[in-house]
Amino acid sequence: xxxxxxxxxxxxxxxxxxxxxxxxxxxxxxxxxxxxxxxxxxxxxxxxxxxxxxxxxxxxxxxxxxxxxxxxxxxxxxxxxxxxxxxxxxxxxxxxxxxxxxxxxxxxxxxxxxxxxxxxxxxxxxxxxxxxxxxxxxxxxxxxxxxxxxxxxxxxxxxxxxxxxxxxxxx
Numbered sequence: 001x002x003x004x005x006x007x008x009x010x011x012x013x014x015x016x017x018x019x020x021x022x023x024x025x026x027x028x029x030x031x032x033x034x035x036x037x038x039x040x041x042x043x044x045x046x047x048x049x050x051x052x053x054x055x056x057x058x059x060x061x062x063x064x065x066x067x068x069x070x071x072x073x074x075x076x077x078x079x080x081x082x083x084x085x086x087x088x089x090x091x092x093x094x095x096x097x098x099x100x101x102x103x104x105x106x107x108x109x110x111x112x113x114x115x116x117x118x119x120x121x122x123x124x125x126x127x128x129x130x131x132x133x134x135x136x137x138x139x140x141x142x143x144x145x146x147x148x149x150x151x152x153x154x155x156x157x158x159x160x161x162x163x164x165x166x167x168x169x170x171x
Contacts, residue, residue: 027076034083034091039115041069041077041095049073051097051107055115069109070121073100080136080144087142096124096134096146104130106148 025045032038038056040063050071054063069077077097082089093111095118098104105123125131130151137145 029077029079029095031079031081031093033081033093033114034085035114037114039079039081039093039111041079042066043074043076043097051077051095053079053095053111053115053118057114064115067115067118069095069118070097070107072097072107072121074098074107075100075132075134078134078136080138082138082142082144084138084142089142094136094138094144096136098131098134098148103128106131106134106146108146 025043025048028040028042030038030040036057036059038060039053040055041051041053044050044052051069051074052066053069054066056063074097077095079093079095081094082092084090091112091114093115095109097107099107103123103126106125107121108124109118109121111118124146125148127150131148132151133148135147139145
């Protein structure tokens with residue numbers, strides 16, 4: 001990852017050191033908070049399931065020890081920050097993820113202190129339906145939007161084709 005910083009003299013690209021963390025299972029998500037703190041969330045490994053965060057106050061040169069957000073077996077996590085200075089949640093960092101095993105909920109947590117601490121995970125949906133994704137973004141009025149896919153045993157395309165075929169046979 002590269003960070004570009006604009007200064008009075010010009011623009012410089014700074015290489016952010018490779019993230020080397022224990023229990024790193026891949027799928028990192030990164031955001032930058034209101035103070036310029038880099039925050040990354042990473043899924044754990046098979047031996048250390050969960051979602052973990054790290055933060056850096058020096059543009060990624062050094063990273064904090066990991067902080068456990070959840071010990072759920074997850075698909076991956078995404079992270080976003082409210083960067084609107086007029087928002088009552090200015091600087092809050094949000095994270096969400098899809099659980100891989102029942103109950104197949106979407107997990108959610110947030111931090112108000114640059115990822116030093118996280119709230120206890122909350123399940124956003126309790127319908128027992130396998131899910132994928134968990135994408136998070138902040139809306140124009142500081143709303144937190146989270147979307148995910150529900151996985152079924154029937155393809156939506158196949159179902160649409162069967163419905164169309166059934167409709168044509170009925171005519």
